[in-house]
Amino acid sequence: QVQLVQSGPEVKKPGASVKVSCKASGYTFISYGLSWVRQAPGQGLEWMGWISGYNGHTIYAQNLQGRVAMTTDTSSRTAYMELRSLRSDDTAVYYCARARCGGDCYVPTYYFDYWGQGALVTVSS
Amino acid sequence: EIVLTQSPGTLSLSPGERATLSCRASQSVSSNYLAWYQQKPGQAPRLLISGASSRATGIPDRFSGSGSGTDFTLTISRLEPEDFAVYYCQQYGSSLTFGGGTNVEIK
Secondary structure, three states: OOEEEEOOOEEEOOOOOEEEEEEEEOOOHHHOEEEEEEEOOOOOOEEEEEEOOOOOOEEEOHHHOOOEEEEEEOOOOEEEEEEOOOOHHHOEEEEEEEEEEOOOOOOOOEEEEEEOOOEEEEEOO | OOOEEEEOOEEEEOOOOOEEEEEEEOOOOHHHOEEEEEEOOOOOOEEEEEOOOEEOOOOOOOEEEEEEOOEEEEEEOOOOHHHOOEEEEEEOOOOOEEOOOEEEEEO
8 A cells, every 4th residue: 555654753943954754655656746745733734845756856836945855766765855944934744745646747736645644843942 | 826715614513414615716726626635633634535526545425526617515425423624625727725724523
């Protein structure tokens, strides 16, 4: 069965960086992209970006451009999301999710059929 | 950006009752690319519906999605105890955005 297993919780200071991992199993990794979605405490869902499992092509949400970087390691079937220059409002649970394309995968039109368990990132001085 | 407005914010119902959740888009959603998710406290969202009306794998048939254009509905025909949760809609026809959620709580 499809599983996405994420790394554990992190506590970071403002200005630092965090890198969250997401290890995939149960499907052909290069056949799907992965997205990252975050959820601040008590809030809704915010899409952060997408990375192709095939060629590592990335698409980032406009409001995070320049601060976020998504990568994959196909040999270990693992995706990574790094967020830099952390602020207190980056405190959230960060989810990876397998992305299904509504049409062209290189346009951000995805829905998400499997999700990781989430990784809480707390930004506090 | 397409803004999705979900209503009501909270729905108080009893097990066995019918739940009707609304998701309204600020512009027409291309190809009816509208998904619904269920989220329970401390858990990741779970896909229920894609393409406005297609149930995801393993989703019981008491969940159904309908609608087109700007107005979409998720219906739970008879609420089971495990259905009390927060429900989000998401459009993926033009970039992608999520609604603010509807909390279905036990009355």
